[in-house]
Amino acid sequence: MSALPVDSLKSLADLHPKPSHLTFQYGTAGFRTLGSVLDSVMFRVGVLAGLRSKKLDGKTIGVMVTASHNPEPDNGVKLVDPRGEMLENAWEVHATTLANAPTTDAFVEALSAFVKALKIDLSKPARVVYARDTRPSGPALVSALEDGIKAIGAEGRDAGVTTTPVLHYLVRAINTKGTPEEYGEDSEEGYLNKLTAAFKKLVAGKPASPPLIVDCANGVGAKIAAKLSESLGDTLRLIPVNTATTTPEALNNSCGADYVKTSQKLPPSLASQLKAGQRACSLDGDADRLIYYYLDDRSKFHMLDGDKIAALVAAFVVDLTKAAGLESQIKVGIVQTAYANGGSTKYLSERLPVKCVPTGVKHLHHAAEKYDVGVYFEANGHGTVLFSPESLKTLSSHQPSTPAQSTALNYLVQLTNVINQTVGDGLSDMLLVEVVLAHKAYSGEEWDSLYVDLPNRLVKVVVANRNIFKTEDAERRLVSPPGLQTKIDELVRRYNGGRTFVRPSGTEDVVRVYAEAIVRSQADELAFRIAGLVYDETGGDPARRPV
Ligand code: G16
Incomplete structure (x- = not known):
């Protein structure tokens, strides 16, 4: 010592x-x-x-x-x-x-x-x-x-x-070097090679998908997306946009996954580029989040968020485990947060075990580790899929009894390589989504129709002191300030299918209010009324009262 x-x-x-x-x-x-x-x-x-x-x-x-x-x-x-x-x-x-x-x-x-x-x-x-x-x-x-x-x-x-997910990858790659759990070569190139090689194997023989627009939020994802695009070549044509990493104040500004998810809109910079039916996706400033979207025939915007990604991917893994004859050995479970759309929670919990945990990848990750295959996604597009060490062993030792089982088994093995299992990774998740779309021959619209999202609204409230906000029940209820939750309960009861919660952000100096209801106007009204209530109860500058 x-x-x-x-x-x-x-x-x-x-x-x-x-x-x-x-x-x-x-x-x-x-x-x-x-x-x-x-x-x-x-x-x-x-x-x-x-x-x-x-x-x-x-x-x-x-x-x-x-x-x-x-x-x-x-x-x-x-x-x-x-x-x-x-x-x-x-x-x-x-x-x-x-x-x-x-x-x-x-x-x-x-x-x-x-x-x-x-x-x-x-x-x-x-x-x-x-x-x-x-x-x-x-x-x-x-x-x-x-x-x-x-x-x-x-x-x-x-x-x-580099991106946050690359750094997470590097840490595991360095620490597992020369061990039986070796995760990959410990360099950005090693990361790209691992993802690309697995992706190519997973889509081999499938018709090439139409080009995909990738909004890089004017952040570091632009750098890795460009390299990925090069190594994918014609296997998947990427069109990176919002790549202005040196333009002052461009980062995350009217673009990127958070903008799309929160405003429920297309980044204005894509308006003239995105054609009806074409798939596009947005990363965030460090490329650990991913949101997909498309415009329908009437140019209406449709968002495919973290919940929709979880539904798509979980069903695919379940199908493959069945096809590989591993259904009874490898069980899939889902982890969500309170932000998960009520529509998604209903759809998923009718099919698979679903657990709700507080916001933050660390909470989701730990809960997902308890499943054989844990699919975790925050609605904001932050998530990944974890294969437990036992599942990995099962995959490597399983003897398929038919050619169809062998094919499914190989797909599962390659999925474990295309997925960055260390943390949510926008680009790795994008490849995963593209694999599933290619296998199912789904358009954005078909993917979207898995279930219907309830209208929802997320509002930020600037309060005098966000630290007085304390929550329980995976952030679905407030315990402090005292009495506020009772008032929220009274208000939400008046809305058909209303659900709402209030929590302090851990990354911005604001309190977040989420609301959903059966009808869009009601979801918006509920969110703004709760935000007003929060503001009035906790004091602050009247000029910044949410409207
Ligand atoms: C981070 C966390 C996410 C979390 C988000 C918002 O995302 O990694 O798990 O959902 O912040 O958190 P909060 O509502 O507490 O501000 P990112 O992409 O900014 O690293």
Whole structure:
């Protein structure tokens, strides 16, 4: 057990002082706020990543610098655990504590206490791999992160500008190298090769699908989509749009998955390009979300969100397990959040086990791990499919008894390769959707007709203090502020098929209100009335009251 390198820590920490007026919190997707105030957080996350690696015997820890769907001035940082999954819950609390130590001395003191309490052996090696998205604040923040990595004596590997899912992939690929669970070659090329090779095998012999428009949200997804497009060649023609990664303020602005999902509209930039019946999809700022859509013959917009992706993909996996003769050994389950459309929950729960968990990929991921095959998608398009280690073993040892079983088995095996099982991945999910559409010979319209979405509305409310909002029952009910849920219940009762919930965002300084009802006008009215109620009950600037 060597000691903390106090001198190097102090001298480097002094270069990254904490702003005295701010309190930071490791939220739904790590620390996320204005990029201009995150310098000290980045430094401290660098130190923490090194310590996490030491605690896990030198396994490589990932750090992603991104604010994903948020506006361009925001930035953020999250830690990735050795198998490519989100940081363990307990460490989120440690991250928050360390980020808020007011001075260098207090930080080093908190670190010593932390190392002692967690019995971290400082003589162990430490390795950290990090990447960033295209935000202008990224380079300076990465340099603060590198100071932190250096201060704790960890070895850093810069993965450059890439997507969040690539970083998650790299972490698992590095940590499984040379083991029986080897996940793939630990490079962006390795990732692209793995996905492309599996996709090509999965669609071999199927008629080529018409070209697909990919809205890259003017973010880092543009870079990987361009490379993917090249390696897919004619197998699937991609048309990347909104690829202006260096145009100021273009990121996530009137484009991208969050814009489409929240406004339930086509990005204006696609209006002249998208033809009736053509498929298009949107990624978000770091390409970990995916939303599909199409225009019908009357140019009406139809959205195919995370719920629709889950329904499509789950049915396909179930069909394949049946066709492979593995129906009784590999059971499929679904994980959703409160945002899942009532229409989807009804449709899916009539067919498969469905579990509802709080927002945040980490919650969905852990719940999905409990199934043989866990299909998890947030309605916002963030999700993936997990094959349990036992299912993977079953797939590799199963002896098919007919050629049809053998074909289905091979498809299942290739699905495990085309899917990024470390985290939600917009581009990998896009390939997965394209595989299913090709196999089923579905158009967007046929996919859409699996079930009918209930009209719904999502509204953001800026309140004086979102931290007073506390929820229970997978965020479907408020326990604080006291009395507010009773008033919400009274209001929602007046709406036919009404369902609503209120929760504080973990990535933006707002409270979110979701409402659905049988009729569109009622869903909108319910959402805005609840938003007004929330606002009035918790105080705030009358000029910002939701209308
Ligand atoms: C992040 C999380 C998602 C979550 C979303 C919104 O997405 O990874 O799981 O649904 O934030 O969270 P909230 O409603 O708490 O703000 P992303 O794509 O921004 O990383």
